[in-house]
Amino acid sequence: GRQACMVYQRPFFLRLSVWRNLMVALWLARVPREHRKQRAIEALQTVGLLDYAKRVATALSGGQQQRLALARAWALRPQILLLDEPTANLDPTAKREVESLLERFRENGMTLVFSSHNLGQVKRLASRVLYLESGRLIANAPTALFFNARAGQLPSQAEQFLKGELIWH
Numbered sequence: 001g002r003q004a005c006m007v008y009q010r011p012f013f014l015r016l017s018v019w020r021n022l023m024v025a026l027w028l029a030r031v032p033r034e035h036r037k038q039r040a041i042e043a044l045q046t047v048g049l050l051d052y053a054k055r056v057a058t059a060l061s062g063g064q065q066q067r068l069a070l071a072r073a074w075a076l077r078p079q080i081l082l083l084d085e086p087t088a089n090l091d092p093t094a095k096r097e098v099e100s101l102l103e104r105f106r107e108n109g110m111t112l113v114f115s116s117h118n119l120g121q122v123k124r125l126a127s128r129v130l131y132l133e134s135g136r137l138i139a140n141a142p143t144a145l146f147f148n149a150r151a152g153q154l155p156s157q158a159e160q161f162l163k164g165e166l167i168w169h
Helices: 018-028 032-049 062-075 094-108 119-125 142-150 156-162
Strands: 002-008 079-085 110-114 126-133 136-144
Touching: 002 062, 018 032, 032 062, 032 094, 032 142, 062 094, 079 094, 094 110, 094 119, 126 142, 126 156, 136 142, 136 156, 142 156
Parallel strands: 002 079, 079 110
Antiparallel strands: 126 136
């Protein structure tokens, strides 16, 4: 498989069917022709969209589009999945669906690297937190330590942020 794959906050799709969007991605990634169909079926089954294969991808709901973006990435078998705010624009149900897929990916050995403003999501999904501010790394700690640190264990900016005292830019 590939080393890394990126899933954006607002994924881009061609105005084609869900199936064709997946097949184009597999073709662009140079997946051999004889493997594409099976990979596409497995990917759509994994994210629960097999019944939507003939639908136009751009007509799907936000949650379905994010799941299709995850299917497209998963089909490429990356070792590392990079995600930009994976559930930022989704309703609570779609958020839960995407999070449970990400948990399954992680359990199957895929490394997830994601940006998020959702601290609950970070607590649920992350094993490590890298806290960035203005592009600078302020803290790098295991998730449990980051959220349960005693005073003085983390840089003051990270402590202020966790207390809700830091202004978000």
